[in-house]
Amino acid sequence: MAEALKIDESWYHRVTPVKDRTSAGGVVVRLEREKIYVAVAQEVGGQWALPKGGVERGESLLQAAIREVGEETGLMEVVSLGKLGVKERYGLKKGIWITQHFFLFFTKQLTGTPTDPRHTQGVRWFELSQFPDLFWPEQTALVRESAQTIRERVKNHLSRR
Structure with missing residues (x-):
């Protein structure tokens, strides 16, 4: 179903009374040859x-984001560089x-094995300056x-080491 679905503006304007859900996740980055790469699952x-x-239940937003990053990408060695933003939308079936x-995380880890069996592909990296269109436009x-914020936070993180 997801492959044929086109996400348009209707996903971002709440017009029907539906249940609320809070989620957390990460923009995980690494540095390679002076270029920043972003992980996707x-x-x-x-x-x-x-x-x-x-x-x-009982998790903070940051704890949930770290757990979800590990479950979906296998990236377990992440350092939080702070909150990056909040986005809202309908779920897949509205x-x-x-x-x-979303939180920003830094890692030196290149690969990982997802702990969630529904996520079999692990992680894929894209250069920040050439970041592609993802399935969910708000994430792109x-x-x-x-x-720019990502670049600055990575630079600050590396300068403190």
Whole structure:
């Protein structure tokens, strides 16, 4: 279903009363030859997206984001560089309204094995300056709109080491 679905503006304007869901995820970056690369995970259905998912009872947003990154990409060695943004939209079948909290993470890890069996592809890396269109347009927008912030936070993180 996900492969044939086209996400348009109707996913971003709440017009029907549906249940709310809070999710958290990450924009995970690494540095290679002076270039910043961003990790994406393969969603169920085969599309590429930022790793994210529902916040479980008792978890903070940051804890949920770290857990989801590990479950969907296998990247376990991440350092938080702070919150990056919040995006809202309907879920895949428009039966829920999702408020997504994204954090920026830095890693030196290149590969990982997802712990969620529904995510079999692990991680794929894209250069920040050439970040592609993802399945969910708001995720593409978040990364592109935050590119300068990402560069600055990575530079600050590396200068403190």
